[in-house]
Amino acid sequence: MEKLRVDLRPEEIPEYWYNIQADLPEPLPPPIDPEGGRRLELLKQVIPSEPLRLETSTERYIKIPEEVRERYLQVGRPTPLIRARRLEEYLDAPVRIYLKMEGYTYTGSHKINSALAWVYYALKDGAKFVTTETGAGQWGSAVSLAAALFKVKAHVFMVRASYYAKPLRRFLMQMYGAEVHPSPSDLTEYGRRLLSERPDHPGSLGVAITEAAEYAARHGGKYVVGSVINTDIMFKTVAGLEAKKQLELIGEDPDVMIGVVGGGSNWGGAFYPFIGEELRSGKVRRRYIAVGALEVPKVTKGVYKYDDPDSGRLLPQLKMYTIGADFVPPPIYAGGLRYHGVAPSLSYLMYKGYVEGRDYDQETVFRMAQLFAQLEGYVPAPETAHVLPAIKEVADEAKRTGERKVILVSFSGHGLLDLANFADVLGFGK
Numbered sequence: 001m002e003k004l005r006v007d008l009r010p011e012e013i014p015e016y017w018y019n020i021q022a023d024l025p026e027p028l029p030p031p032i033d034p035e036g037g038r039r040l041e042l043l044k045q046v047i048p049s050e051p052l053r054l055e056t057s058t059e060r061y062i063k064i065p066e067e068v069r070e071r072y073l074q075v076g077r078p079t080p081l082i083r084a085r086r087l088e089e090y091l092d093a094p095v096r097i098y099l100k101m102e103g104y105t106y107t108g109s110h111k112i113n114s115a116l117a118w119v120y121y122a123l124k125d126g127a128k129f130v131t132t133e134t135g136a137g138q139w140g141s142a143v144s145l146a147a148a149l150f151k152v153k154a155h156v157f158m159v160r161a162s163y164y165a166k167p168l169r170r171f172l173m174q175m176y177g178a179e180v181h182p183s184p185s186d187l188t189e190y191g192r193r194l195l196s197e198r199p200d201h202p203g204s205l206g207v208a209i210t211e212a213a214e215y216a217a218r219h220g221g222k223y224v225v226g227s228v229i230n231t232d233i234m235f236k237t238v239a240g241l242e243a244k245k246q247l248e249l250i251g252e253d254p255d256v257m258i259g260v261v262g263g264g265s266n267w268g269g270a271f272y273p274f275i276g277e278e279l280r281s282g283k284v285r286r287r288y289i290a291v292g293a294l295e296v297p298k299v300t301k302g303v304y305k306y307d308d309p310d311s312g313r314l315l316p317q318l319k320m321y322t323i324g325a326d327f328v329p330p331p332i333y334a335g336g337l338r339y340h341g342v343a344p345s346l347s348y349l350m351y352k353g354y355v356e357g358r359d360y361d362q363e364t365v366f367r368m369a370q371l372f373a374q375l376e377g378y379v380p381a382p383e384t385a386h387v388l389p390a391i392k393e394v395a396d397e398a399k400r401t402g403e404r405k406v407i408l409v410s411f412s413g414h415g416l417l418d419l420a421n422f423a424d425v426l427g428f429g430k
């Protein structure tokens with residue numbers, strides 16, 4: 001039988017995370033504080049200390065604490081690597097497509113990979129609780145699960161519009177015992193100010209970040225970050241390190257890497273171990289593709305510059321591809337892709353020309369998601385589904401040139417809690 005699925009044994013969960021900063025040809029541009037230190041001070045106060053230290057570390061491998069590894073196992077790691085044989089047949093091109101299936105974890109995406117680490121380090125600092133922001137609820141539910149497994153309270157500030165429009169993930173968070181607050185809320189000064197200006201404020205990720213950080217700072221909690229920053233992506237490399245082992249086990253070496261970019265964490269988590277190895281050897285020969293939503297065109301039309309990571313302008317500025325902290329994304333269903341910027345580390349790799357950007361519109365993406373569900377039997381998350389048109393482009397090109405390609409895809413999550421969104425766009429919701 002062909003190798004259609006590659007599994008690792010529980011004890012093969014990686015023992016170390018990988019830090020790409022060890023292999024970059026130069027240090028990343030540091031965060032800057034336009035307010036002369038106030039924002040950096042807040043960051044130091046609210047972010048767990050070990051992740052903050054690791055943010056600028058150039059150690060290549062960081063030991064994964066046993067308490068975290070054990071919980072990786074509990075929530076579904078190692079995840080399988082699955083060959084999308086029926087999609088290959090449909091595309092009728094000389095490609096082999098391998099999907100790293102992060103949707104096999106309990107909350108259905110890669111986000112638990114870092115949530116467990118963040119909560120672990122927050123508790124090491126003696127945090128009374130953890131706070132975070134969430135849009136559609138993927139990150140919030142991962143933090144809620146991690147908090148439950150470490151027996152600590154999570155306060156999740158959920159973008160108000162999603163709080164009401166997307167109740168299922170909120171229920172999941174509540175199931176895990178988290179307190180979920182619609183943001184803007186009256187729990188913070190910033191939230192109260194916004195609500196007094198506009199009582200029906202729909203909220204945004206930027207607003208929720210500001211609230212979560214302020215709430216942690218005021219009440220003895222720690223704020224945990226779900227993407228964008230170096231440490232978060234490093235925590236997520238557990239997926240890429242597994243995928244690397246899995247491909248080695250079957251003697252495959254990928255030529256093309258495809259993943260979606262919200263802030264960049266599933267992308268970096270899956271592919272930094274690969275691109276880092278190439279950077280170390282001095283030559284990047286593989287093709288790396290970062291996919292975004294056409295409606296939020298940061299990977300194709302973003303500008304590489306210092307910008308605020310949050311619209312409340314509470315956190316230090318980062319050098320990144322951005323379409324502006326005040327950009328108001330249209331209400332697309334791939335909530336995880338609505339963020340305005342790209343992680344500084346991934347931005348740097350894009351700027352150096354190692355990574356290509358692509359974006360696709362929601363309608364195209366959702367139609368391909370439905371096709372994929374019928375071919376492979378798996379419903380991808382709306383975010384994840386954005387890889388599908390990119391896979392098709394690479395396959396069509398391989399067909400034209402006749403060159404064989406092995407494609408590794410970061411398959412960030414499943415869409416079983418997003419069916420209402422698919423039904424709406426695909427027209428069977430009535």
Ligand SMILES: *Cc1c(COP(=O)(O)O)cnc(C)c1O
Pocket residue numbers: 109110111138139226227228260261262263264265266267336337381383384412413414
């Ligand atoms: C959050 C999310 C993303 C985007 O976030 P990244 O930090 O870029 O990975 C992509 N896919 C899924 C399923 C998500 O939940």
